Amino acid sequence: MKPAIPFRPILFVLTLLVLSACATKRPAMEWRDEGFSTEFDNILIIAAIERSTRRRVYEDEFVEALETLNVEATPSYELMTSSLTVSRQTVEAAIRGQDIDAVLVTRLLGVKEEEVYQPPTSYDHHRGYHRYYLHALENDNRAYYRRFKVLTLETNIYDAATNQLIWSMQSESIEPSVPRNLIEEQIALTIRTLQARGLIVAKE
Template structure:
């Protein structure tokens, strides 16, 4: 799966046209993960699209807080335009730990594909009685109820996303999932559905304990 520019991909999600559906394609949990779950999560979406980043991070924060897990957005530590080159990694990690975070959740768009499919037309038919060929009106009335809605081609936009959870102390990857969404209507509707799906999977896999 080729890696797509997250700025471009998140922008495409904003421009989608239909209701979103997010499904988990697979998830992995490290055998060395904390058996008690994580209680404070630092959330960061890896994109230069500020609107997309704010929306996704805030929705994840809100939902995690509702589940009894403290969560914080990355904006104070990783401001817009932040680059890792020339930055002291330990200084950044110390700031994250100073917030009380014991885990770091990252979100990134891996790929986007277009899938063209044919939507077949429909025919509605109301049969008429015998003898319709005999007169004009009978014949016309026979064919008039036959209505046909022609088929058409439509293109679905599929986005593939990855969410990773890292232990803040060791930096070790403890959980990862890949998900797919098709034709998201907007960043707002996508973000809420995506956040619900990811948090539910974190609970299911035992990474966070729901209060």
């Protein structure tokens, strides 16, 4: 007979996997100006991030993703120094004389800590070739809480000509051990949503 498989630990693991996989599959909040119907062709990408290296990675990844759709984009670090505060004045100065029709800004809106309870595990004491494996598992069956951080990100798009907010999205993600994973996930969600709203269109 095979050893009984504990249900609750599996449920716990599945809960974390679902949270990790689905955290940014859809916006937590989205708004758009329904009166605006023009698609954007050349976008300035701004990551309002304190660390300049992560800012560059985010902006470069976003530009590269848009280029695969033949949509022009420019990372802000090419036009703005990392010491500049993102404001209407600094952005206007950066895009003056540039053929940019939209400004996309992503920033960290907030961080909250959450936890999932891991109940004690229990195993069937069947013996066989699984004996060593089961014995190892039985040595660590205490209950504990798994803590993790949930990041709320906000991405806004402004019409460069009027400075008007055209579209806004908030999304939540579990903080990954590898920051690039979050960057790629957030960019994919943003582009997918913008395409669905007709604000960017892949070109031949």
